[in-house]
Amino acid sequence: MRVLVARDLRKDYPLYGETVHALRGVSLTVEPGEYLAIVGPSGCGKSTLLQLIGGIDTPSSGTVELMGTRLDGLSDRQLTWLRLTRIGFVFQRFHLLPVLTALENVELPMAEAGVGKAGRKARARELLEYVGLGARVRHRATQLSGGEMQRVAIARALANRPALLLADEPTGELDAATGAEILALFRRLNADGVTLVVVTHDERLAAEARRVVPMLDGRVV
Amino acid sequence: MSTALRNLSRHPLRSGLALLGIAVTAALLLDMVMLSGGIERSFERMLLGRGFQIRLAPRGTLPFDTEATIPGMSALAARLRQEPGVEVVAPILGASLHARRGDSLVTLFGYGVDPRAQAMYQLQRGRDLERDDSAGVLLSGAAARVIGAAIGDTVTVVGQLDPQLAAARMERRLVVRGEVRWFYDYQGQASIGTLLPVMQDLARQRTTDRVSAVAIRIREGMSVPAVARRMRAEYPSLEVNSVEDLVAQFRQRLVYFRQLSYILGTISLAVTVLLIGTLLTITVNERLGEIATLRAIGVQRSRVVALMVAEGAVLTLIGTVLGIGLGLVTARYLDRILTSFPGLPAAISFFVPESSSLATAAVVLLASGLLAGTYPAWLAARTPIAETLRSEAT
Numbered sequence: 001m002r003v004l005v006a007r008d009l010r011k012d013y014p015l016y017g018e019t020v021h022a023l024r025g026v027s028l029t030v031e032p033g034e035y036l037a038i039v040g041p042s043g044c045g046k047s048t049l050l051q052l053i054g055g056i057d058t059p060s061s062g063t064v065e066l067m068g069t070r071l072d073g074l075s076d077r078q079l080t081w082l083r084l085t086r087i088g089f090v091f092q093r094f095h096l097l098p099v100l101t102a103l104e105n106v107e108l109p110m111a112e113a114g115v116g117k118a119g120r121k122a123r124a125r126e127l128l129e130y131v132g133l134g135a136r137v138r139h140r141a142t143q144l145s146g147g148e149m150q151r152v153a154i155a156r157a158l159a160n161r162p163a164l165l166l167a168d169e170p171t172g173e174l175d176a177a178t179g180a181e182i183l184a185l186f187r188r189l190n191a192d193g194v195t196l197v198v199v200t201h202d203e204r205l206a207a208e209a210r211r212v213v214p215m216l217d218g219r220v221v
Numbered sequence: 222m223s224t225a226l227r228n229l230s231r232h233p234l235r236s237g238l239a240l241l242g243i244a245v246t247a248a249l250l251l252d253m254v255m256l257s258g259g260i261e262r263s264f265e266r267m268l269l270g271r272g273f274q275i276r277l278a279p280r281g282t283l284p285f286d287t288e289a290t291i292p293g294m295s296a297l298a299a300r301l302r303q304e305p306g307v308e309v310v311a312p313i314l315g316a317s318l319h320a321r322r323g324d325s326l327v328t329l330f331g332y333g334v335d336p337r338a339q340a341m342y343q344l345q346r347g348r349d350l351e352r353d354d355s356a357g358v359l360l361s362g363a364a365a366r367v368i369g370a371a372i373g374d375t376v377t378v379v380g381q382l383d384p385q386l387a388a389a390r391m392e393r394r395l396v397v398r399g400e401v402r403w404f405y406d407y408q409g410q411a412s413i414g415t416l417l418p419v420m421q422d423l424a425r426q427r428t429t430d431r432v433s434a435v436a437i438r439i440r441e442g443m444s445v446p447a448v449a450r451r452m453r454a455e456y457p458s459l460e461v462n463s464v465e466d467l468v469a470q471f472r473q474r475l476v477y478f479r480q481l482s483y484i485l486g487t488i489s490l491a492v493t494v495l496l497i498g499t500l501l502t503i504t505v506n507e508r509l510g511e512i513a514t515l516r517a518i519g520v521q522r523s524r525v526v527a528l529m530v531a532e533g534a535v536l537t538l539i540g541t542v543l544g545i546g547l548g549l550v551t552a553r554y555l556d557r558i559l560t561s562f563p564g565l566p567a568a569i570s571f572f573v574p575e576s577s578s579l580a581t582a583a584v585v586l587l588a589s590g591l592l593a594g595t596y597p598a599w600l601a602a603r604t605p606i607a608e609t610l611r612s613e614a615t
Contacts, residue, residue: 095514099227
């Protein structure tokens with residue numbers, strides 16, 4: 001089964017009295033185990049596309065199917081559950097909860113999904129070990145460097161074993177050396193079977209992907 | 222709850238100031254709750270201090286409200302004791318007196334009582350009067366100080382003074398038997414007590430056997446309102462009031478206290494709601510990105526709402542605990558000021574701390590805290606995920 005099928009996605013929104021056409025009919029499929037990079041200049045619609053396929057925004061027209069489930073028929077509660085259990089998100093600015101430790105940040109989606117305390121602690125430790133932060137589990141997000149925060153965010157995204165990991169400019173806030181560590185981590189994740197869709201400006205990150213989808217002015221080109 | 226606490230600790234100064242504000246409003250609310258019913262309860266306790274549930278006074282008066290008196294007490298007492306349900310009859314005569322201290326006279330208030338059936342005092346030191354102790358006198362602490370007498374001393378008590386000659390018409394030398402606390406005395410009031418006939422002599426009320434008021438204790442199991450009703454019909458020249466009636470009249474007189482406490486209590490609640498609501502709204506606006514992220518990674522709207530409501534509840538809970546402590550301290554201080562008003566019995570308290578007052582204040586405050594958290598929680602719940610994440614990224 002295909003992980004993702006997006007058909008003729010369009011997204012319009014009003015801005016200062018005018019209509020902005022952020023997406024002008026984008027179709028996309030993602031196969032299991034794929035590593036796909038969406039690239040293009042700022043404002044071309046790549047982040048909007050990621051939000052639509054991740055179910056955090058709704059298209060003006062077109063459909064998204066994730067693991068055979070059409071997102072447009074789902075209630076907010078069902079869509080939220082689907083994001084929790086089927087999709088992992090990695091953001092440019094990490095967006096960890098600053099009052100929680102690295103371990104608690106990774107535990108959060110599992111707690112929400114109803115995983116027992118012992119089970120989610122063990123899984124969170126395992127994931128933090130995987131991303132190379134086994135020694136930083138008790139550190140709060142504010143006590144971590146940018147690269148470490150992004151690795152915690154990746155561990156959090158993997159917590160509920162998602163079918164698809166979506167990353168929006170994951171190296172955008174990092175220096176070259178730290179960005180390279182994240183590239184290596186993504187490569188390892190994909191090698192371990194994680195399906196990845198990455199939106200990026202970073203040519204090195206795009207070069208790592210097995211397939212590159214270039215976008216311009218709301219269209220795949 | 223622990224996440225809510227940690228979120229509040231992000232801005233310790235802001236949260237601390239908000240907590241202080243909530244504590245002050247909680248203290249005000251608690252004080253107002255105590256004030257709204259406290260004086261009434263304290264008045265009732267004072268009246269029931271020795272278990273006398275009915276008071277008789279001259280028609281149209283309240284006990285000790287005027288100088289009017291009831292004649293023929295001995296016959297009246299004998300008749301009252303025959304009434305069904307009456308257990309004890311305690312006549313009381315109140316009069317203005319003087320005592321000699323060196324060459325001068327000091328003014329006192331005197332009570333004539335029957336020590337076997339009295340509703341007026343509690344022995345503090347020494348011993349009580351005997352039923353035939355016509356040479357004994359009881360003093361309040363203040364009376365002992367102004368006369369300069371101690372237990373065992375002899376004091377000269379002067380009854381009515383002749384206004385033209387400034388000479389005493391009646392004078393008795395009495396031995397101080399004990400020091401007592403008079404239930405209805407104001408703070409610092411110098412009062413003495415003697416047997417009823419002695420006081421009647423001093424006040425020149427003996428010939429007509431007059432008293433100011435009569436306290437009656439009803440037998441257990443008897444209905445006080447029913448006995449009071451029967452007495453009203455039986456003794457039309459007397460004003461018959463049960464403690465319940467007196468409390469109702471007192472309540473009527475002090476209705477403005479209740480209104481004031483309701484108004485101030487409502488204001489303090491409104492301030493609490495605004496304080497918590499404002500703080501949480503600012504918090505939500507600062508954390509929109511975080512909230513959008515939580516929603517994006519699959520945290521349900523209801524969980525986000527619960528988180529914000531929990532923060533409001535934690536703030537209110539801590540503020541309430543601090544406020545109760547502060548409220549009790551301020552109530553004690555305010556009570557000292559209010560009970561020092563002249564003419565007010567010292568046994569009256571305006572602020573009576575009772576578990577029901579504490580519980581009422583705490584429940585109302587917590588409900589307000591939850592209410593205050595609803596608007597910020599609603600704001601948090603309707604945070605548009607994509608739009609917020611877009612604006613956070615730029």
